Amino acid sequence: MRDEQFEWVFRNVIELRSEAAACVREMRPFTDASDLCAAFHKYLDELSVGGKLQVLKSHPDLAGRLAAKGELTQESTEEQRSAGLNELTVEQKAxxxxxxxRYKKKFGFPFIICARQNKIQSIIEGLRNRYNHTTEQEIDIGINEVKKICTLRILDIVMNS
Ligand SMILES: NC(=O)N[C@H]1NC(=O)NC1=O
Structure with a gap:
């Protein structure tokens, strides 16, 4: 792929962080999809704490305001739908x-979980339980969830091309 093509194709494998693809581009060549995923994970691991916070803050809430307004990215829309978040009962939504x-107020960034690997109940349980962690723990767990989301987005692109 040409540089611009690589950056375009992988621009949203980390939500709204197109600069990740520009950086990972420099790590080419990759032997396979798993090597490519590892490069994006390395990018995430090597960010400063401030950089990791920016990545976490770029994610939309699950079943939040953007979802209600239909303003999520296409990837996030599909992920949230796959977990059933578009079909919450009034009680679940509340x-x-x-x-x-409550989570955002404590940590200053949104609760992040790989929606495609979860269902409504496990997301609600995660939201409740992870609230008790420290900020350091939640930065680590959040970035780890971003890696899972990123891997699935890359596999979708590679499988469909
Ligand atoms: N808040 C949050 O976890 N959002 C993300 N999760 C996911 O699977 N897609 C997202 O946009």
Missing amino acids: TMDFNNE
Whole structure:
């Protein structure tokens, strides 16, 4: 791939962080998809704490305001749908709203979980339980979830091309 093509194709494998693809581009060549995923993971691992916070803050809430307005990225829309977050009961939606806000108020970034590997109940449980962690723990766990989301987005691109 040409440089611009690589950057375009992988621009959103980390939500709204197109500069990740520009940086990973420099690590070419890759032997296979798993090597490519490892390069994006390395990019995430090598970010400063401030950089990691920016990555976490780029993610939309699960079942949040952007979702309600239909303003999520296409990737996030599909991920949230796959977990059933577009079909919450009124009670589940209220639980999500309350816990998302409580989490953001404590940590200063949104609760992040790989929606495609979860269902409504495990997301709500995660939201409740992870609230008790320290900020350092949640930065680590959040970045680890971003890696899972990133891997699945890369595999979608590679499988469909
Ligand atoms: N908040 C949050 O976890 N958002 C992300 N999770 C996911 O699977 N896709 C997202 O946009």
